[in-house]
Amino acid sequence: MLTHRKTKSTSALSSDANEGSGKPKKNLTIQSTVYEKYERKCYEAPRLSKRQFSVFIALLSGILGALCYQIFYLDRSIPELSFMLPADSVRNLFEKMNAMDWSKRMRDDFFASFDLKPSTQQTGDTDRPGVQLAQNNTVGYSPIVMLPGFTSTGLEIWEGRECSRAYFRQRIWGTARMLQQFMMNQRCWLEHVMLNRSSGLDPDGVKLRPAAGLEAADYVIGGYWVWGKIIENLADIGYDTNTMYMASFDWRLAPFLLEKRDRYFTKLRYMIEMAKTSNQDRKVVIIAHSYASQVWFYFMKWVESDQGGKQGNRWIDQNIEAFISIAGSMLGATKSVSALLSGEMKDTAELGGLAKILGYFFGHPARALLARSWPSVSTMLPIGGNTLWGNSTFAPDDLTSRFATPSSDSTGEEANRYGRDDIQSPHMKDLNMKFNKEVDEHIASHGSNGLIVRFGADSDSPNITANELLEFLGNVDESLRYFHAQAKTNEVASNPSDPKYDNRKYWTNPLTASLPHAPKMKLFCLYGIGKPVERAYMYKRSPRTIDESIQSTCDSESAADECSRIVPHILNTEYMDPPWIKAGIHFVDGDGTVPLLSLGYMCARGWRPTEEEKARGWDLNPGNVDVRSREFIHNPVSLIKDPRGGPETSDHVDIMGNHALIRDVLHIVAREYDKVPDRVLSEIHQIAERVHIPEE
Numbered sequence: 001m002l003t004h005r006k007t008k009s010t011s012a013l014s015s016d017a018n019e020g021s022g023k024p025k026k027n028l029t030i031q032s033t034v035y036e037k038y039e040r041k042c043y044e045a046p047r048l049s050k051r052q053f054s055v056f057i058a059l060l061s062g063i064l065g066a067l068c069y070q071i072f073y074l075d076r077s078i079p080e081l082s083f084m085l086p087a088d089s090v091r092n093l094f095e096k097m098n099a100m101d102w103s104k105r106m107r108d109d110f111f112a113s114f115d116l117k118p119s120t121q122q123t124g125d126t127d128r129p130g131v132q133l134a135q136n137n138t139v140g141y142s143p144i145v146m147l148p149g150f151t152s153t154g155l156e157i158w159e160g161r162e163c164s165r166a167y168f169r170q171r172i173w174g175t176a177r178m179l180q181q182f183m184m185n186q187r188c189w190l191e192h193v194m195l196n197r198s199s200g201l202d203p204d205g206v207k208l209r210p211a212a213g214l215e216a217a218d219y220v221i222g223g224y225w226v227w228g229k230i231i232e233n234l235a236d237i238g239y240d241t242n243t244m245y246m247a248s249f250d251w252r253l254a255p256f257l258l259e260k261r262d263r264y265f266t267k268l269r270y271m272i273e274m275a276k277t278s279n280q281d282r283k284v285v286i287i288a289h290s291y292a293s294q295v296w297f298y299f300m301k302w303v304e305s306d307q308g309g310k311q312g313n314r315w316i317d318q319n320i321e322a323f324i325s326i327a328g329s330m331l332g333a334t335k336s337v338s339a340l341l342s343g344e345m346k347d348t349a350e351l352g353g354l355a356k357i358l359g360y361f362f363g364h365p366a367r368a369l370l371a372r373s374w375p376s377v378s379t380m381l382p383i384g385g386n387t388l389w390g391n392s393t394f395a396p397d398d399l400t401s402r403f404a405t406p407s408s409d410s411t412g413e414e415a416n417r418y419g420r421d422d423i424q425s426p427h428m429k430d431l432n433m434k435f436n437k438e439v440d441e442h443i444a445s446h447g448s449n450g451l452i453v454r455f456g457a458d459s460d461s462p463n464i465t466a467n468e469l470l471e472f473l474g475n476v477d478e479s480l481r482y483f484h485a486q487a488k489t490n491e492v493a494s495n496p497s498d499p500k501y502d503n504r505k506y507w508t509n510p511l512t513a514s515l516p517h518a519p520k521m522k523l524f525c526l527y528g529i530g531k532p533v534e535r536a537y538m539y540k541r542s543p544r545t546i547d548e549s550i551q552s553t554c555d556s557e558s559a560a561d562e563c564s565r566i567v568p569h570i571l572n573t574e575y576m577d578p579p580w581i582k583a584g585i586h587f588v589d590g591d592g593t594v595p596l597l598s599l600g601y602m603c604a605r606g607w608r609p610t611e612e613e614k615a616r617g618w619d620l621n622p623g624n625v626d627v628r629s630r631e632f633i634h635n636p637v638s639l640i641k642d643p644r645g646g647p648e649t650s651d652h653v654d655i656m657g658n659h660a661l662i663r664d665v666l667h668i669v670a671r672e673y674d675k676v677p678d679r680v681l682s683e684i685h686q687i688a689e690r691v692h693i694p695e696e
Contacts, residue, residue, distance in 0.1 A: 127647075127659075128229075128232070128233055128236070128659070128662070129233055129659050129662045129663040129666060130232065130233030130234065130235070130236025130237055130662070130666060131236050133236070133237055133663065133666050133667075133670075134236045134237050134238075138237050138666060138667070138670050138672065139237055139238050139670060140234065140237045140238045140239050140243065140666075140669050140670055141282065141669065141670050141671045142279075142282050142283060142284060142285040142321045142322070142669050142671065143243050143244065143245075143275040143276065143278075143279040143282060143284050143285070144234065144239065144243065144244040144245065144275075144284065144285050144286075144287060144669055145244075145245050145246075145247050145268075145271060145272055145275060145284055145285075145286055145287070146217075146227060146230075146244065146245070146246050146247065146286075146287045146288075146289075147247050147249070147286065147287070147288040147289070147292035147293075147295060147296055148216065148217035148226065148227060148246065148248055148249075148251070148289060148292060149251070149288075149289040149290025149291045149292045149327075150251045150290050150291035150292075150376060150380070151173075151220075151251055152217045152220065152226045152227070152251065152289065152290070153174065153210045153211060153216050153217050153248040153249065153250070153251055154171040154173055154174030154175060154210070154211035154215075154216055154217070154220065154248075155171060155172055155173035155174065155193070155208045155209070155210060155211070155250065155252075156169050156170065156171050156172070156208065156209055156210075156211055157169065157170060157171075157172050157192065157207075157208060158207040158208065158209050159205065159206060159207035160192055160205070160206055160207070161188060161191055161192070161205060161206065163185055163188035163191075164181070164188060164192060167181065171211060172189065172192055172193060172208060173193060173208075174211070174220045174221070175220070175221060176221055178221070179221070186362065190366065190370065191203070191206065192206050192208060193208070193252075193370070194369070194370055194373040195252055195253075195373045195374060195375070196373070197369075197372060197373045197479040198479060198482070200253065200254060200257050200373075200374075200375040200482075200483060201253075201257065201260075201261055202261075208250070209250065209262075210248045210249055210250050210251075211248060212246075212248060213241075213246060213248075214227070214231055214241065214244070214245075214246045216246050216248035217246060217248055218231055225644075225656070225657065226289075226653065226656060227246070227289075227656065229656060229657040229662065230287075230656055230662060230665060231244070233662050233665075233666060234665075234666070234669070237666055237669075237670065239669075242278070242279075243275075243279060245271060245275055247267075247268050247271055249262070249264050249292075249295065250262065251291060251376055252373075252374040252375070252376055253374075253375055253376060254375035254376055254378065254379045254483060254486065254487070254508075255294070255295050255298035255299075255302075255379065255507070255508055256298075256486060256504050257375060258295070259302070259308075265298075265299050265302050265303065265308070265309065266309070268299060269299075269303055269309055269311070272284050272286075272319055272320070273319065276319055282321070283318075283319055283320055283321035284319060284320055284321060285320075285321050285322045285323075285324065285668065285669050286320060286322070286323045286324065287324045287326065287665065288323070288324070288325055288326065288328065289326045289327060289328075289656065290326070290327050290328065290329055290593075290594075290652065290653075291329055291376060291379075291380060292328075293325040293326075293328025293329065293330055294328070294329060294330065294379060294380070294508055296323065296325075297330070297507070297508070297510055297513075298504075298507045298508050300316055300515070300516050301502075301504075301506075301507040301513050301516075302504070302507060303315055303316070304316065304516055305502055305504075306502075307502065307503065307504060308504070313516065313517050314517070315516075316516040316517075316518040316521060317516070317517065317518035317519065317520055317521060317623070320518065320521050321521065321522070321671075322521060322522040322523070322524065322668055323521065323522075323523045323524070324524045324526060324665060324668060325523070325524065325525050325526065325527075325603075326526050326527070326655065326656065326661070326665075327526075327527045327528065327591055327593070327594060327599065327652050327653075327655055328525065328527070328594075328599065329380055329593075329594045329598050329599075330383075330510055330525075330598060330599075330601075330602045331382065331383045331384055331388060331510070331511075331597060331598035331601060331602065332379075332380045332381050332382040332383045332489070332598055333380050333382075333593060333594045333595065333598060334382055334452055334534055334535055334536065334537075334595060335380075335533075335534050335593060335594075336371075336377050336378070336380040336381050337381065337382070337452055337453065337469065337473075337537065338534065338537050338571070338585075339367070339368070339371040339377055340368065340371050340372055340377060340378070340381075340473055340476075340477075340480065341368070341453070341473065341476060341537075341539070341567075341569060342364055342368055342539070342542075342567045342569060342570050342571060343363075343364035343365060343366070343367030343368030343369075343370070343371060343567065344364050344367075344570065344571045364567060364570070365566045365567045368566060368567050369566065372477050372479060372480060375483045375486075378480060378483040378484060378487075379483075379487060379508055381469060381470070381473075381484075381489055382452070382466045382469065382489070382598075383489045383490075383508070383509050383510070383511065383598075384466070384489075384490070384492055384509075384511050385466045385467045385489075385490035385491070385492065386450065386465050386466050386467045387492045387511075387691065387692070387693065387694065388466070388492070388511070388597065388601065388691060389449070389450055389452065389465070389466035389597070390448050390449055390450025390465070390466075391448070391450040391465050392447055392448060392450060392451050392463065392465065393443075393447075393448055393450075394448050394450065395448040395449035395450040396597065396687045396688070396690035396691045397449055397535075397588055397589075397595065397596060397597045397687045397690075398443060398448050398449050445577070446577060446580070446581065446586070447463070449535050449536055449586065449588060450465050450466070451463045451464070451465060451536055452464055452465060452466060452469065452535075452536050452537070453469075453472070453536070453537055453539060454536065454537065454538050454539065455538075455539050455540070455569070456538065456539070456540045456541075456572055456575075458540055458541050459539070459540065459541045459569065461569070466490065467490055470484040470489070470490065476568060477566075486504075486505060487505055487506075487508050487509065488505050488506050488509055488512060489508070489509055491506070491509065491511070491512050492511045492512070492693060492694065493506075493511060493512040493618075494617065494618060494693065494694055494695055495617040495618065496512060496513065496514040496617075496618065496619065496620050497514070497617065497619070497622070501513055501514075510602050510606060510607075510620065511606065511620070514619065514620045514621065514622055515607060515620060515621045515622070515623060515625050516623060516625075517622060517623035518623050518625055519623045519624050519625065521623075521625050521626070522625070522626040522627075522628070522668075522673065523603070523607070523625050523626065523627045523628070524603075524628050524629075524630060524664070524668060524676065525599070525600060525602070525603035525627075525628070525629045525630065526630045526632070526655075526661055526664060526665075527591055527594075527599040527600065527630075527631060527632070527650075527655070528590075528591035528592075528599075528631070528632050528633075528634050528649075528650025528651060528652065528655045528658075529589055529590065529591065529596060529599075529631050529632070529633060529634065529650065529681065529682045530589065530633045530634035530635075530650060531589075531590060531591050531592040531634040531650060531651060531652075532579075532587040532588070532589070532590070532592070533587060533588060533589070533590030533591065533592055533593060533594060533595050533596075534585050534586075534587065534595075535586050535587060535588040535590075535595055536585075536586035537571060537584060537585055537586070538571070538572045538575040538581065538584040538585075538586070539569040539570065539571060539572060539584070540569065540570060540571075540572040541568070541569060542567050542568055542569055542570045571583065571584040571585070572584040589682060589683075591634070591650055591651060591652045591655065592634075592651045592652050593651075593652035593653075594652060596682055596683075596684055596687070597684075597687060600629060600631070600680075600682065600684035600687075601684065601687065601688055601691070602620075603627050603628070603629040604629055604680065604684045604685055604687075604688050605685070605688035605689075605691070606620055606688075607620055607621040607625065607627045608621065608627055609621065613693070616695060618693055618695075628676065628677065628678050629678055629679070629680050629684070630661075630664055630676065630678070630679050631679060631680055631681045631682055631684075632648075632650040632655060632658055632660055632661055633648075633650060633681060634648075634649060634650035634651065635648040635649070635650070636648065636649045636651070636654075637649075644657060645657075647659040647660075648660070664676050
């Protein structure tokens with residue numbers, strides 16, 4: 001019976017191949033002997049030789065390319081982007097399809113299919129933490145306000161150019177419609193998602209606003225969940241729209257601009273007070289992801305300051321039960337450096353030949369300008385200067401290239417849980433000594449992690465540490481200087497109680513602005529470890545003449561000069577030193593997006609000062625807030641089984657579906673705090689010991 005069904009299936013495939021273009025499918029050219037024998041039994045379609053197939057594909061590509069060149073055009077120009085985007089667009093192809101009703105319906109149905117939102121309840125997933133805890137009588141207690149992270153919230157068009165008139169109140173970011181709009185007219189899409197590079201606010205004639213409600217950030221582009229799994233598990237223990245709220249915001253804006261343009265913090269204050277009042281006066285739990293942790297920290301200072309919300313220094317203690325930071329970039333992320341400097345990052349550097357295809361549609365100069373127009377990216381630059389991020393010879397996290405290795409002070413139970421029951425063995429100590437020697441040799445050859453931007457011999461630029469980043473990026477693009485002046489990111493306060501730090505320029509820096517006086521509040525840092533993350537970059541001079549690597553975006557000599565002006569340096573993707581450096585990027589431990597130093601330092605040490613540090617005035621937690629760290633080792637399943645990594649992934653975004661993390665969140669909102677103790681598996685405590693806070 002199984003054999004009969006298999007034969008029928010392969011016959012159907014053969015029929016489909018013949019009914020289409022008359023050509024055999026690509027998999028008919030597979031060179032494996034096993035597959036060739038199997039295919040000869042199942043297919044009788046004629047085979048092309050390898051040479052014939054290559055000639056056919058080249059000819060077909062040439063015809064399609066010539067056709068596209070003839071029928072595509074753009075009718076609007078943006079001076080800054082005109083040389084960075086292809087001279088053509090697929091917009092007119094869709095317009096021609098619109099002339100036929102059937103093709104319009106087919107196109108809309110195609111993109112709408114991406115926006116289906118799967119539910120674990122529909123698929124019968126009874127293994128999720130919410131179901132299990134509900135069976136154990138765990139019930140939600142505190143009302144919840146969620147703050148989505150960078151790029152997680154859908155953005156809707158409320159006012160736009162002529163090219164977007166048909167999309168009023170539709171999402172230009174966060175759904176399959178975004179892909180459609182980008183494919184139809186890249187320049188039009190960029191005109192809307194870019195902000196004014198001088199003010200950081202809306203461009204003239206364009207108004208994008210964040211979507212509202214739980215739907216704003218539960219899923220993006222259909223089934224790609226962000227908050228969807230957490231929301232569903234919260235519902236399992238009794239939550240609904242009366243007890244949990246999404247405080248979505250425009251993630252492109254810096255915190256001070258959120259209040260200036262949208263009165264976001266004023267609205268957030270009222271939302272929290274409303275949630276408390278409508279839920280039996282129970283204090284609220286805040287759950288923030290990624291960049292939103294920085295936004296929430298800013299709010300805690302704003303709401304109590306006379307220069308902000310003017311609610312007095314008891315408001316947080318009276319209204320907030322707990323703050324949960326999930327993968328919070330409390331000290332920034334080095335990934336923002338490469339985004340601002342060249343529009344490149346690990347995701348593009350490792351594409352190899354595919355990077356050229358991406359560059360044709362969206363070159364790195366255009367990506368750099370887009371990132372520079374978003375003040376939030378500047379807000380996520382490394383915070384703490386050389387004190388935290390190191391210099392040319394030393395950095396506190398020089399040892400963290402040992403990905404996912406539990407620290408030597410982890411308990412035996414934790415080691416066994418993560419497959420490391422030999423941490424204390426003599427063999428393991430020998431491996432550690434060998435590793436430390438390799439680290440020393442690597443630093444001697446390539447410098448410490450503190451050299452965030454490094455240049456080759458072809459450049460006359462000096463290597464850059466955290467202290468020089470702002471000035472360096474300001475010289476690359478003068479528009480960045482204004483945003484950098486709005487936040488004192490390099491400072492580390494020797495005495496945080498100094499009144500000068502009661503200023504919004506310090507409120508995004510947790511090393512200058514202390515936690516509020518809220519002794520009843522609890523603070524949890526939940527984050528992933530064991531996934532390599534960008535820490536430093538090797539750059540080379542950007543070509544000033546037409547070069548194959550940038551030909552798609554710089555298609556004339558003058559355009560190449562312009563590209564070189566906007567992106568004077570590009571990643572040296574040929575620079576390698578595995579496992580430390582790949583494609584010009586220096587890796588350390590983290591969650592794939594944010595380094596361990598930023599994820600864990602504040603909860604491990606910054607908000608837990610020693611008695612000696614308190615005695616000399618360095619106390620960033622004067623109210624003795626209960627601070628706890630919870631680390632989750634990255635342990636993904638195969639891509640075939642689950643492209644998002646499965647229930648033990650600790651990737652920066654996918655950790656929102658990590659079962660252990662979700663379980664912790666449910667315990668916290670149910671006020672079962674004894675079930676969420678400290679758990680540190682990385683070397684964050686050793687890193688913290690290597691940070692030396694300057695004295696007055």
